[in-house]
Amino acid sequence: MHVRDLLLTDGLDLRPRVAGGPGRLDRTVSWCAPTELMDPTPFLSGNALVLTHGMGLNFRDPRTWDAYVERLGDVPVSALVVGLGVAHEATPPGLVDACDAHGLPLLELPGHVPLLQVIRHVWQTLGAERHAEMRAGWELADECTRLAAGGASLGTVVERISRVVDARLTVVDSAGYQLVAAGTVRKRSARTTLNLPTGDAHRFRLLIEGMDANVVVHPLLGPVAAVLAMQLAGTLGSNSPMHSREAARFIEALYERRGTTRAQLRALAEDAGFDAATGWGAVVIAAPGDMDAAQLRAISWRVRVELGENFGTARFMEGRGRTTVVVERPTGARPLTDLVRELFREAPEFGVDVLTAGDMDELSLALRLVGRTAEPGVRDTARVDLAAIVDGLPSTGLAAMAHRLLEPLQREPSGTLIRTLDAFLRHSGNTRAVCDELFIHRNTLAYRVRRIEELLDHDLADGSFRATCLLALSVAGLSRRA
Incomplete structure (x- = not known):
């Protein structure tokens, strides 16, 4: 009142x-x-x-x-x-x-x-208001329970609560990482926190921003806090999916590309909330075999939130022992690999593959090739390798990956380094043959080879990588033999 x-x-x-x-x-x-x-x-x-x-x-x-x-x-x-x-x-x-x-x-x-008449009226009115708030709280909890029992995600439940209380709600873990959020914040809004009864193993809180200051938080949100706690426990500790159905269909189609046309893949991407014409990035997170599934889910959720804040749209799908996060790559965004390295600085036990792609064909091919091993650490797997060449034939994504591998050499307008690499590989590193074809001194050739190795960040003495480069030059149409 x-x-x-x-x-x-x-x-x-x-x-x-x-x-x-x-x-x-x-x-x-x-x-x-x-x-x-x-x-x-x-x-x-x-x-x-x-x-x-x-x-x-x-x-x-x-x-x-x-x-x-x-x-x-x-x-x-x-x-x-x-x-x-x-x-x-x-x-x-x-x-x-x-x-x-x-x-x-x-x-x-x-x-x-008498003053007693005013006091009695105030207490009766406040009692009626508290009863109405408690009833509204239990009705909201009942509705959210039915949503959760029907398979609704935690995000859907939080979004429903935010609409009822007309505020922004954020579920955060003990470290303050956002797991899911919904609603908008008003200017100069009140801010309060409600602890969720999730036990000692995983402590979570509900951050409330913008709620009407006249509304008492606990009677309205106390009952639904228990529902959120149970859903968190089920989400992080069981096999219930955290990802949306649309995201799962899109990412599954990327992994199992055969039989899916480009138009179908584009439609799935748009259903999942992506702009299908953008560039792409992906992060594949693998946990050690003895790690608790809840721990993998918690850190995967944190990564998805951070990527969403930096790239605009992020969707993820769980697999056995690993999670795949796909993001858009808008112009001017922070480098994906740098952000992921920072996110996993305190969690070196995870095996993380980071890849980038210019289109969905390349993204699909790259996803099928990552995750062959689960060694700890963050790896930038954007580079095409021999396995990609073999697995991707024929593929428009393969051509994109080949161009990506050779891109550092193609930045030189004269094309000198591309021609040198092509001749060096075709002649199997024979110095005399290469120098004769290019009409250069052997010292010049040695300098160019070192420069090529620096730009590609790889040793040309590696026979597998030399074969990959040779095939990439051919696929990209940059070899004299092509």
Whole structure:
């Protein structure tokens, strides 16, 4: 209830002697505090409605009235009600002036209405409001229970709660990492936290931003907190999917590309919320064999949230012992590998493959090739290898991967390094044959080979990598033999 509601209540006959500052009559009343003390503030808490006959308030010095009202305003109380006819026939002018100076609402209660009648009305109204809040809380919990039992994701449940309370809700873990969020935040909004009863192993909290300050959080959200806790326990500790059905269909199609046309793949990407014309990135997270499944899910969730904040759209799918996260790669975004390395700096036991792709064909091919091993550490697997050449024939994604491998050499406008690599590979590294074809000195050739190795970040003495480069040059149409 609000102070204004008291003025509109039949039978109380309350009169506003001082309306207070702007919006003060709309302030919430949380409880009643009848008192005749000269300084009741040690026993008051916020939004109390103070009621007094003023039996101990017989001041002549206006500074004493000012100090009395100032202390009430610092609590702050909702309003001050003065009952007339017992100690004062009229409200003392000093009290009126002090309330007006400090913007505290001052209400006069005529002598024929006892203070007990006001107190009884306030407590009855507050009791009815609390009952309505508790009933709304249990009804919301019942609705969320039915959603969860029907297979709705945690994100869907949180989104439903956010719509009911008209606030932004965020589930965070003990380290403060966001797991799921829904709703919007108002300007200058109240912020509070509700602990979820999830036990000692995994502690989670519900962060509430923008909720109406007049709404008591616990009666409304207390019951649904238990539902969220049970759903978290089931989500992190069982085989229930955390990913959306649309995301799962899209990522499964990427892994099992054969038989799926480009148009079908594009439609699946758009159903999952992606812009199918963008560039792509993906992160494949594998946990050690002895790791708790809940721990993998928790860190996978953190990664998905961080990537979503940096790349706009992130979707993920769980597999046995590993999670795949696919993201869009907008222009100017932070390098994917740098972000992933930072995310896993404190979790070196995970095996993480990071890849980038220019289109869905390349993304599909790259995903089918990653995760062959699960060694700890973060690996940038964007480079095409011999297995990709063999597995990808014929594939438009293969051509894209081949160009990506050779891209550092193609940045040189003259094409000198590409021609040198092509000749070096075709002649199996024979220095005389290469120098004769390119008409260069052997020292020049040695310099160019070192430069090529630096740009490709690989040793050309590696026979498998040399074969990969040779095939990549052919696929990309950059070899004289092509």
